[in-house]
Each structure stands twice: as structure tokens, then as C-alpha cells.
Amino acid sequence: MQTVSEPLPGDLPQVAHRLTRYHDVLEAFRSPALSTLVNDGTEPFRGGTVLRIEGESHHKRRKTLGRLLRGDGDRWFREEVLFPTIRRNLDRVLGDPGHAGPPSVDTVVFARQAFFQLAASLIGLSDVDDGDRADELRQFYAPVQAAMGGWMEGGDREARVRRGLEVKEEFRRRYYEPAYAEHARLAEAVAQGAGSSDDLPHDLLSLITSGADPAWTAEPDLAMRESMTDMLNAGTSSTSATLVWALHETLAWIDAHPDDRALATDATFLSGAVQESLRMHTTLPLFFRTAVENVELSSGTLIHAGELIALEINRANRDTSVFGPDADVYNPRRQVAPGVYPYGVAFGSGRHMCFGLPIVLGSDGVNGSHTQLLKAFFEAGIEPHPTEAPAKKQETMRDTWESYPVVFRGRAR
Amino acid sequence: MARHQVAELGDVPPGTLRRVAVSGRDLCLAHVPDVGLFAIDDVCTHEHALLSDGELIGCEVECPEHFSRFDLRTGKVHSLPAMDDTRTYDVVVEGSDIFVEIPESNAETS
Numbered sequence: 001m002q003t004v005s006e007p008l009p010g011d012l013p014q015v016a017h018r019l020t021r022y023h024d025v026l027e028a029f030r031s032p033a034l035s036t037l038v039n040d041g042t043e044p045f046r047g048g049t050v051l052r053i054e055g056e057s058h059h060k061r062r063k064t065l066g067r068l069l070r071g072d073g074d075r076w077f078r079e080e081v082l083f084p085t086i087r088r089n090l091d092r093v094l095g096d097p098g099h100a101g102p103p104s105v106d107t108v109v110f111a112r113q114a115f116f117q118l119a120a121s122l123i124g125l126s127d128v129d130d131g132d133r134a135d136e137l138r139q140f141y142a143p144v145q146a147a148m149g150g151w152m153e154g155g156d157r158e159a160r161v162r163r164g165l166e167v168k169e170e171f172r173r174r175y176y177e178p179a180y181a182e183h184a185r186l187a188e189a190v191a192q193g194a195g196s197s198d199d200l201p202h203d204l205l206s207l208i209t210s211g212a213d214p215a216w217t218a219e220p221d222l223a224m225r226e227s228m229t230d231m232l233n234a235g236t237s238s239t240s241a242t243l244v245w246a247l248h249e250t251l252a253w254i255d256a257h258p259d260d261r262a263l264a265t266d267a268t269f270l271s272g273a274v275q276e277s278l279r280m281h282t283t284l285p286l287f288f289r290t291a292v293e294n295v296e297l298s299s300g301t302l303i304h305a306g307e308l309i310a311l312e313i314n315r316a317n318r319d320t321s322v323f324g325p326d327a328d329v330y331n332p333r334r335q336v337a338p339g340v341y342p343y344g345v346a347f348g349s350g351r352h353m354c355f356g357l358p359i360v361l362g363s364d365g366v367n368g369s370h371t372q373l374l375k376a377f378f379e380a381g382i383e384p385h386p387t388e389a390p391a392k393k394q395e396t397m398r399d400t401w402e403s404y405p406v407v408f409r410g411r412a413r
Numbered sequence: 414m415a416r417h418q419v420a421e422l423g424d425v426p427p428g429t430l431r432r433v434a435v436s437g438r439d440l441c442l443a444h445v446p447d448v449g450l451f452a453i454d455d456v457c458t459h460e461h462a463l464l465s466d467g468e469l470i471g472c473e474v475e476c477p478e479h480f481s482r483f484d485l486r487t488g489k490v491h492s493l494p495a496m497d498d499t500r501t502y503d504v505v506v507e508g509s510d511i512f513v514e515i516p517e518s519n520a521e522t523s
Contacts, residue, residue: 030461339497349460358492361493365493
């Protein structure tokens with residue numbers, strides 16, 4: 001079956017087609033005739049950002065943002081930002097005597113704190129480099145992320161957007177404007193000949209204040225939306241959820257395959273675990289696209305101009321014709337056919353493909369953020385919490401964890 | 414092997430990339446400072462993006478869309494998301510003319 005004709009569940013919008021097969025979804029992501037413009041109520045947060053524009057302006061914006069990760073950018077990120085953040089946060093947990101027993105932490109909170117620190121660093125926000133400040137930002141920012149959840153979240157969407165907009169303004173005052181002012185001062189100094197652009201911080205605010213994109217200069221709120229949407233939301237939401245899934249699956253795997261326990265600190269094995277987790281547990285289950293002209297997919301599905309379609313990521317990533325009859329079974333050693341991405345369409349594809357791939361997987365496919373975090377966890381002897389069970393998040397279409405408590409029992413055995 | 418004149422040296426200053434079309438094929442011509450000229454297929458093996466619109470980093474070219482990198486000397490892909498190597502072509506400079514050599518069997522086909 002190439003498409004599913006029954007309506008989407010709940011109060012999701014009606015769509016003309018639900019694409020569920022891997023190759024259909026891949027083709028739809030890549031089609032220039034299928035636009036990201038959808039009326040999901042999140043325009044006050046996403047409008048005009050690189051996620052929602054098309055054509056030449058999108059191409060230029062994407063290239064500009066690419067400067068953050070271009071060349072050795074992912075290596076810089078790994079060595080200058082990621083490793084120190086992991087070390088700092090984990091030392092904090094391991095060094096906390098807490099109550100009796102081994103050090104413990106909720107990995108959902110740990111992951112989100114870590115990725116808020118990483119995202120804040122890529123934006124250039126000030127003073128978010130310790131766990132407390134990162135957690136403060138995480139909690140403060142939650143209403144914005146709920147509002148950006150659009151159709152995926154339950155409850156009163158209009159109320160969520162209203163609350164999200166209030167927090168957006170507060171974010172501007174508390175976080176964005178002070179960091180912007182400091183970056184503007186540095187950019188102005190460079191413009192006056194005091195140093196070179198290489199001396200500026202390697203972050204989004206340096207690009208913005210240096211006038212790298214005229215649209216950001218012309219509309220300051222757009223520049224802030226770019227920070228909030230592309231970095232702070234995308235960089236902390238799915239990424240942290242994926243880490244917890246990868247941890248969960250790896251713990252379950254070595255429990256069922258004790259001979260593989262030693263591999264839990266092997267970056268290549270863990271990279272496979274991360275990519276398989278991305279395939280099986282994509283936290284954003286649906287993407288929507290609007291056809292700007294008639295499109296006929298290779299499979300024969302005809303999409304008419306103006307129609308809204310849904311790209312079902314989780315189903316595409318479990319397409320048995322691509323991933324085999326065991327597509328529903330987690331296997332960190334899964335082999336895929338040439339040309340098939342082991343992580344499926346978890347990062348999307350085409351011109352709007354997720355920027356985070358080099359961060360999550362590393363440009364070498366091995367040394368990304370998630371592999372390094374898992375490696376650090378297992379080197380510290382991570383185990384499921386003996387008395388506190390993990391819990392899934394409710395009232396959302398996203399298959400994510402609300403809490404995932406663990407303990408650390410010292411060096412990996 | 415068919416030799417095709419594709420550009421002049423002044424068209425591709427050191428440190429730059431240039432798109433050239435030859436025999437129905439789009440190539441990315443790269444001038445690596447102090448190393449030389451290289452030619453590879455211009456379309457990224459990952460998705461349709463033009464490498465000549467990307468960045469020259471040492472002896473690598475980086476795709477402008479998704480940051481895959483290819484070794485200009487070997488065509489080997491060095492970073493995700495591309496998984497397939499690209500094709501390289503011999504480049505010959507005679508005077509100020511740049512020639513690219515394309516296998517006869519491929520000259521008019523792919």
C-alpha cells in the first residue's frame with residue numbers, strides 16, 4: 001500500500017494523502033513542489049525562518065547557517081563545546097553525594113539540560129553554561145516548545161500559542177537582547193578594524209550581528225525566531241528525546257545480549273545503536289507538506305496543487321520492503337541496502353533536511369553528540385534505576401519519555 | 414579518452430570552484446592553491462545540490478546543502494550524509510587552457 005486513505009487520528013488536519021512508504025516519503029521531502037508552508041498556527045515562532053522559506057532565499061539562508069558547522073565545524077563543536085559540556089554535567093551528577101546509594105539522575109532532564117547548553121552555545125546566549133542555568137532556561141522555554149508543537153500536542157492549541165508568545169517576549173528581554181547587544185558590540189569593533197571576523201564567537205548571533213543575512217537585519221524579530229526555532233527548539237527537543245531512546249534500547253540490548261556488554265563503550269557500536277534508535281523512535285511522527293503544483297510521485301500517487309499531505313516518518317522507517325521483515329525489531333547491527341540511510345528519514349531529506357545531522361551523528365558517522373554521551377554514560381557504569389521506573393510522556397503524539405531514572409555504579413564492567 | 418577544453422586558467426583562480434558543462438555532463442572544477450586543478454561530478458551523490466556552489470576546504474569540496482565533503486583527488490566521500498563516492502576526471506593544463514579528460518564510453522551517456 002503506497003498511501004493510507006483514512007483520516008489522521010484525533011483533531012489533526014485532514015490530508016489528501018498519508019505517505020507511509022520510505023521511498024515515497026523520501027521523494028516527497030525532496031520535491032520542490034511540496035512546500036513546508038502549512039497553516040499549523042506556529043507562524044509567530046517559525047514564520048520566515050529557514051524551515052519555512054523556499055527557493056533562492058532559503059538556499060542563501062541555509063548556506064549562511066551552514067557556516068556554523070562547515071568544514072571542521074563539527075570537530076570544533078565536538079571538542080570545544082560537546083566534550084566539555086558532557087564532562088561538566090556528568091561530573092556534577094557523579095560528584096553529588098545526594099542520598100544514600102549510587103549517584104542517580106533522570107536522563108530526560110540530564111539530556112535536555114545538556115542540549116540546552118549546546119544549543120545556547122551555538123546561538124551565543126550568555127551564561128547558560130552550567131546545569132542550573134540550563135535547567136532554568138529549559139523550564140522557562142517549555143511553553144514556547146509546547147506552542148511550537150502545533151498539531152502534535154493535545155489540549156487547547158490557541159491557549160498554548162498565547163502563552164508561548166508571552167514567553168517569547170520574556171525570552172527576548174531576558175536572554176536574547178543582552179546576548180545580541182554584546183555580539184553587536186563585538187561585530188562593530190571588528191567593523192571598525194579592531195580585529196578580524198575570525199575573532200568573533202563562532203555562533204549564530206555573530207552571523208546575525210555581522211549582517212550575514214539582510215532579512216535578519218531588516219526584521220530583528222525574524223533573527224530571534226531563527227534562534228528560537230532552528231537552534232533552541234530543534235536543537236533540544238528531538239535530539240534529547242533521541243538520546244534517551246538510544247540509551248533505553250542499548251540498556252535493553254546488552255541485558256538481552258550480555259556478550260555485547262563490552263561494546264557499550266565502543267563508539268562504532270553505539271553509533272549503530274543511535275542510528276537504529278533514530279529509525280525506530282523518530283520523535284516527530286508526522287511532517288506536513290502543501291503541494292504548490294501537481295506532483296506525481298514515482299509510485300504513482302498524484303498530489304494536486306493546494307493539497308495538504310502527511311509524511312509518516314515512523315511508518316516509513318519501518319517499511320519492510322526497505323528495512324526487511326524485521327523492520328519492527330531493534331537491531332544496532334542492522335545492515336541496509338546501498339543508498340538506504342540506516343536512520344531512515346529521521347532527519348528528513350531534501351532542502352529542509354535537519355541541520356543537526358553532523359552534530360548528532362558526527363560528520364564521520366561515529367563521533368557525534370549522542371555516541372559520545374552514551375559512551376560517557378556507560379563508562380560511568382549507567383544502569384536502570386533499581387526502584388524508579390521510567391515513564392512515557394502523555395497527551396502528545398510524540399513517542400517520548402517523561403522520565404528515565406538511572407544510577408551510575410562506577411566504571412563499566 | 415576524450416579531451417575537452419572547459420575553461421581558461423583565469424576563469425578559476427586559486428581557491429575557487431567553477432561549474433563547467435561538457436558532453437552533457439556538469440562538472441565541478443576546483444583550483445586548490447599550491448596543489449592544482451581537479452574535476453569531479455558537480456551534483457552531490459547525496460541529493461541534487463551543486464558542489465560548485467559549495468566550499469573549497471583544503472583538497473575537499475563541501476556540499477552547500479548538507480555539508481557532505483568529497484576528496485577532490487580521489488572522489489571519496491569523507492562525511493555524511495552522502496554515502497557514495499563521486500567521480501573524478503583527469504585535468505590537463507596546456508598554456509592557459511584547462512582540459513578535462515572524459516572516458517569515451519561515458520562522454521555522451523550518463
